[in-house]
Amino acid sequence: MTNKSCLLSYAWVGALLIGVLFLTSSCETNQGSTDTWNRSVMLSHWADEIILPSWYEFKVASLEAANAADTFALKLDSTTFEVLQSKYRSAYRSWQTVSLFEIGPGEQRNIRLRCNTYPTDTAIVKSSSETFMVNNPPNLLLPSTFTQQGFPALGYLLFAKGSIKKQLEYYSLHPEVVGYIQVLFSNIALLGNEVYTDWNSGGYKTTFVQADGSSATASVNKMANDFIFHYEKELRAGKVGIPAGIFSVNTLPQNVESVYHPEFSNELFQVSFNAHVNFFNGNSFDGLSQGPSFSEYLDHLAAIEDTIPLSDAVNQQFDETQSALNTISESFKATVENDVFAMLALYDELQRNTIRIKTEVMQVLNVKIDYVDADGD
Secondary structure, three states: OOOHHHHHHHHHHHHHHHHHHHHOOOEEOOOOOOOOOOHHHHHHHHHHHHHHHHHHHHHHHHHHHHHHHHHHHHOOOHHHHHHHHHHHHHHHHHHHHHHHHOOOHHHHOOHHHHHHOOOOOHHHHHHHHHOOOOOOOOOOOOHHHHHHOHHHHHHHHHHOOOOHHHHHHHHHHOOHHHHHHHHHHHHHHHHHHHHHHHHHOOOHHHHHHHOOOOOOOOHHHHHHHHHHHHHHHHHHHHHHHOOOOOOOOOOOHHHOOOOOOHHHHHHHHHHHHHHHHHHHHOEOOOOOOEOOOHHHHHHHOOOEEOOEEHHHHHHHHHHHHHHHHHOOOOOHHHHHHHOHHHHHHHHHHHHHHHHHHHHHHHHHOOOOOOOOOOOOO
């Protein structure tokens, strides 16, 4: 593992250099212009072309995974198990596109905590699954159960034994575990369906679009905060910084997302990162169109960083982040263990846009940060 003083020195120097970068740059706007941006049109585009299709895909993918779990429970063989693992990956991949859109129905259900709290508590998952009784399932609404459900818990139950043969042998010895797997998949599918339904026919889309003002509770302000919160806490810190040891004495490879299926962690990061880039630029879910976005909003306000549009500065840094990601050839877990400085370099690139968005972008949009930041960023 990496020495504490080495990690802290790296983090301190990186923070200093990044801070100097932003102190010596400047952001300007056309202060004489009135903000005539049509927030309602942008909100409609977000809802119709990005958020609703994303939740629909997750609804379908999570239901297919739940059905695959039911099929596996009826026939415990390698064929049905491989299908189940595949459907798990599809649903987890889809989750990465909707995690950013917890606003409203998702937040009411704590869906992010219930679907993707990691690292999972393996001791509790093992105990709960091996003693599972159909007529006495766990209450997955309780915060105390968040570390024993969702995709991380399923990752442990589906991949921890290391091979399909060993997994099937384990299920033969503990058939009640399969029942627990069914419950966890069913719970995710139920959450996905409920959130999509609330957006689609339950009235939340109308609520979202009509809240087109500029107050702290208006939809644009809340989405701006949700965007930077998710970018900073889920993408930068959760997927990269924490495992790389930025916030701890040593590196924590065991805290990588999808730790029991480690080769999948890079893809999960990529899908999540793409979701942020696409949303910032107003790219539709199907990739066939582009609409009003934070990027266009900044251009409308004539926001400039040094000599280039602020939106271009953000997108150029997205490109730098992608380049840093492209240098990582091993799984995130293996990279933390064998080449942590590659992870630290990725963290630094993510950090640059974290600072830019939290300061320059939010200032130009006249949006105040609504969450407590304990990282000192």
